[in-house]
Amino acid sequence: MFCPKCGAQVTSGSKFSGECGASLNNQENMLSSNSNEKTYKTAYSENNNKTKKDVHTLKSKKTKKYITILILSVLALSCLIVALKLLVFGSDVNAYVILSDGNFELLTDLKDAKTITIDSSRTNNVNPELVSFSPDGKYIYYLSKYDEDTYSGLLCRAEIKKIKQNKESFLEVIDQNVNPSYKFLKQGTLVYKNKNNELYYFNGKTTEKLADNVVNFQTDGNSKVTYLSQQSNIDNLYGIDIKDTQKIINLISCDHTIVDNENFDNIIYYDKKESKLCKVGFNQDYEIIASNVEVLGKESDAIYYKVETESKLLTDFIVNNNNNINQIPEEPNRADFYVKEATYTMLTGTDLKESDYPDLYTSIGKKNAWFEKSRFIYYSMYEVSKANWGSNSEAIHEQIDNFIDRFAELENADGFIPVTEEVKEALKEINKLSSLEGDWRWLKLCYSKEEKTTSKFDQKAYDAALDNYNKVLSNRENLYRLKNALEDPENAISVYNLLKYSNGKSTLISEGVINTSLYPGLIIYDTVDMLLESINLDEISEIDDINQMIDADMKEENYLYSFEKSLPIKISAEAAKKINSIGGTDNNIDFYAINSSILMSVSDSELYNAQIDKNYILDFELMVEDATVIGLDQDTFYYYSGVYSYDDNKYYDLYALKDLKPTLLAKDVPFNCNLLVYDDGKIFESSLSRDSKKLFNTNINLKELNIDGSHTKIANDVTQYARTDEDTIIYISDGVLFSFSKGENNFITNNVDWFWCSDFLKPSNNLIFYLIH
Numbered sequence: 001m002f003c004p005k006c007g008a009q010v011t012s013g014s015k016f017s018g019e020c021g022a023s024l025n026n027q028e029n030m031l032s033s034n035s036n037e038k039t040y041k042t043a044y045s046e047n048n049n050k051t052k053k054d055v056h057t058l059k060s061k062k063t064k065k066y067i068t069i070l071i072l073s074v075l076a077l078s079c080l081i082v083a084l085k086l087l088v089f090g091s092d093v094n095a096y097v098i099l100s101d102g103n104f105e106l107l108t109d110l111k112d113a114k115t116i117t118i119d120s121s122r123t124n125n126v127n128p129e130l131v132s133f134s135p136d137g138k139y140i141y142y143l144s145k146y147d148e149d150t151y152s153g154l155l156c157r158a159e160i161k162k163i164k165q166n167k168e169s170f171l172e173v174i175d176q177n178v179n180p181s182y183k184f185l186k187q188g189t190l191v192y193k194n195k196n197n198e199l200y201y202f203n204g205k206t207t208e209k210l211a212d213n214v215v216n217f218q219t220d221g222n223s224k225v226t227y228l229s230q231q232s233n234i235d236n237l238y239g240i241d242i243k244d245t246q247k248i249i250n251l252i253s254c255d256h257t258i259v260d261n262e263n264f265d266n267i268i269y270y271d272k273k274e275s276k277l278c279k280v281g282f283n284q285d286y287e288i289i290a291s292n293v294e295v296l297g298k299e300s301d302a303i304y305y306k307v308e309t310e311s312k313l314l315t316d317f318i319v320n321n322n323n324n325i326n327q328i329p330e331e332p333n334r335a336d337f338y339v340k341e342a343t344y345t346m347l348t349g350t351d352l353k354e355s356d357y358p359d360l361y362t363s364i365g366k367k368n369a370w371f372e373k374s375r376f377i378y379y380s381m382y383e384v385s386k387a388n389w390g391s392n393s394e395a396i397h398e399q400i401d402n403f404i405d406r407f408a409e410l411e412n413a414d415g416f417i418p419v420t421e422e423v424k425e426a427l428k429e430i431n432k433l434s435s436l437e438g439d440w441r442w443l444k445l446c447y448s449k450e451e452k453t454t455s456k457f458d459q460k461a462y463d464a465a466l467d468n469y470n471k472v473l474s475n476r477e478n479l480y481r482l483k484n485a486l487e488d489p490e491n492a493i494s495v496y497n498l499l500k501y502s503n504g505k506s507t508l509i510s511e512g513v514i515n516t517s518l519y520p521g522l523i524i525y526d527t528v529d530m531l532l533e534s535i536n537l538d539e540i541s542e543i544d545d546i547n548q549m550i551d552a553d554m555k556e557e558n559y560l561y562s563f564e565k566s567l568p569i570k571i572s573a574e575a576a577k578k579i580n581s582i583g584g585t586d587n588n589i590d591f592y593a594i595n596s597s598i599l600m601s602v603s604d605s606e607l608y609n610a611q612i613d614k615n616y617i618l619d620f621e622l623m624v625e626d627a628t629v630i631g632l633d634q635d636t637f638y639y640y641s642g643v644y645s646y647d648d649n650k651y652y653d654l655y656a657l658k659d660l661k662p663t664l665l666a667k668d669v670p671f672n673c674n675l676l677v678y679d680d681g682k683i684f685e686s687s688l689s690r691d692s693k694k695l696f697n698t699n700i701n702l703k704e705l706n707i708d709g710s711h712t713k714i715a716n717d718v719t720q721y722a723r724t725d726e727d728t729i730i731y732i733s734d735g736v737l738f739s740f741s742k743g744e745n746n747f748i749t750n751n752v753d754w755f756w757c758s759d760f761l762k763p764s765n766n767l768i769f770y771l772i773h
Contacts, residue, residue, distance in 0.1 A: 094724055095160060095758040097131050097140055100751045104142055106163050110739055113749040118158050119144055126754050129180035133758040134188040143180055152177045152195040174202055183219045191225050199227055201242055210240055224264045224282055239282050251280050259295060259303055270295050277305055296518050299563045306496035306513060314486040314546055329472045332465035337458045344416055344447040352443040359449040361416035364404055370444040392433055399430045413458040419446060485543050495528050509561055510568055520632050521593030523561045530557035554579045562593045574619035575610055594637055604628040633764055667709030676763040680726060702731060714740050723761040
């Protein structure tokens with residue numbers, strides 16, 4: 001039978017065409033009679049006799065008729081789908097299983113709490129992974145006899161439709177000693193591992209062993225499986241397609257790290273021993289992407305890595321590398337430090353002449369005639385600097401202190417200082433402070449020297465010479481050691497090409513890269529040309545000093561590569577200056593790339609923003625004075641601010657930053673709680689813990705947080721909850737299962753240890769804030 005409108009073949013007895021929706025009433029008799037040709041010809045002739053207006057009216061009526069038929073068809077199909085769902089799942093599309101009194105129960109209706117026993121758990125251990133639902137919603141898979149020590153149990157499945165129809169054959173045992181980390185493939189089949197590290201495939205009817213010594217495994221959700229099997233301390237990666245389980249593909253046989261395995265036909269991995277980035281797959285032969293590789297990380301659909309191209313000695317970066325470190329200083333000879341003994345005579349009297357005293361000395365600690373307090377009572381410079389010397393004391397103290405600072409180290413073993421031109425000028429400055437006339441009076445600060453025939457050892461001069469010798473020798477040894485270290489190939493700096501691998505192709509980002517720092521959304525790096533012949537040897541004492549100089553820490557010479565913009569960006573002088581001024585050595589700085597701007601977080605306190613203008617990062621501007629970063633979810637940046645204490649508890653305000661516009665999400669959030677943020681903007685304190693073993697040790701007061709600082713209280717002592725849709729939450733409190741909807745709590749059933757549901761809302765990109773301070 002064929003549709004008279006579109007010509008598509010349809011099943012005999014059908015009332016509507018499956019292709020165009022046209023009604024097939026009375027058409028079957030028409031098309032099956034011997035007058036088909038006559039009927040069509042008559043209709044054609046009648047239409048030809050119509051006017052244009054009549055024809056238009058006829059077409060309009062037919063169009064409306066077909067639309068009506070199509071709408072009715074869609075409604076009928078929708079009703080059929082709903083009926084099928086109700087038949088399988090009951091009045092609620094979601095499927096629920098509870099663990100109650102040691103039994104797995106199917107909860108058929110949340111409103112009247114009807115339950116049907118599936119099976120006994122036969123264990124006192126509870127694990128959130130004990131129950132799961134097949135992707136097609138047909139089966140409940142669960143583990144009974146679960147042993148927490150072996151992390152395994154008896155794997156069973158129950159068909160939901162048969163449970164509801166109370167059929168005895170709804171339950172079947174798949175295998176024993178199964179780990180809960182089983183994974184589904186197409187059409188509800190699954191792959192699992194047992195406590196003996198054996199890998200099995202369950203095709204819906206029978207089980208088949210796939211491999212031994214399996215460390216872990218992955219599936220593509222369709223038909224392909226990869227697994228690690230440890231042999232000789234090396235994790236070998238194998239692949240199996242369940243379409244042909246006898247064919248095992250040896251994908252990787254080396255010490256490796258998987259970089260990207262989202263596509264089993266294009267697995268990217270890093271060969272640790274050979275430092276190679278490679279790819280392989282079920283339909284991809286082994287191929288080396290690059291050698292001498294250091295993988296930085298994976299962002300979105302791209303892998304960022306660098307390849308070593310050359311190695312440069314540290315001496316290539318030194319400005320003054322021609323120091324003569326081979327010149328060995330001569331050690332002081334004691335014989336050279338014996339000097340003639342001498343007598344020093346204080347100069348007194350009047351009208352003294354410098355020419356009469358060819359060998360002049362002065363002293364800081366010896367008395368001199370210039371500082372004459374009374375007749376034949378003299379003071380030294382040192383004594384005067386500590387005593388009151390009349391109305392001119394302040395000026396005299398300043399001059400003497402200056403003299404001591406400048407010339408004290410010139411004292412000889414006898415405590416005298418040779419009067420050089422520089423010393424003479426300083427003595428004349430002191431003399432200007434005297435109210436007495438006579439330029440010659442500065443000589444009264446001096447002594448004349450007369451040598452004797454005997455000699456004595458100048459210990460002070462010798463010690464000074466020996467200290468200087470040891471200092472020069474030590475510096476030479478340090479310099480020699482440093483020069484050897486600079487010339488040592490072990491300390492050479494590697495020079496790289498920075499690359500991006502995406503869509504099977506590597507793209508060069510920059511050549512001559514010597515250092516990189518990876519941050520969310522960006523890479524900061526510097527290049528070899530900014531350092532060549534730019535390090536002063538006098539400024540370094542250790543190799544680490546050079547490493548600090550070349551760190552990619554957002555200096556003006558550094559570059560930034562934004563993953564979003566896919567191009568290198570130069571850091572402006574203003575931005576580098578701001579970073580150095582607010583960063584210092586004690587502040588921890590982190591960077592984030594969002595859209596066309598760079599965010600900088602400083603020591604969990606200040607948040608700055610810098611715009612990207614063409615190929616430059618502009619100056620950083622302060623956005624928030626009090627901000628602590630807690631998460632980055634795609635293009636949304638989360639932070640908290642306004643921390644305060646009340647009744648021995650700490651609270652904060654939660655913000656989201658999107659398009660550089662901060663939005664207050666919730667006020668007065670307590671520190672000691674978990675938060676889950678959902679796509680619809682709702683925020684809940686969550687009882688979920690990162691450690692599954694602590695799930696039952698965390699009872700919280702479940703509440704929805706509101707933007708105005710208020711909250712909607714849901715329940716106390718909650719151990720588990722799930723949002724089954726935008727308006728409904730089910731939760732366990734004190735062993736009782738409740739639902740919360742439209743502001744009301746509704747009792748469901750008692751004695752519930754845990755529950756599972758086939759469908760529930762998940763937090764935004766699994767963004768969980770775990771804040772316990």
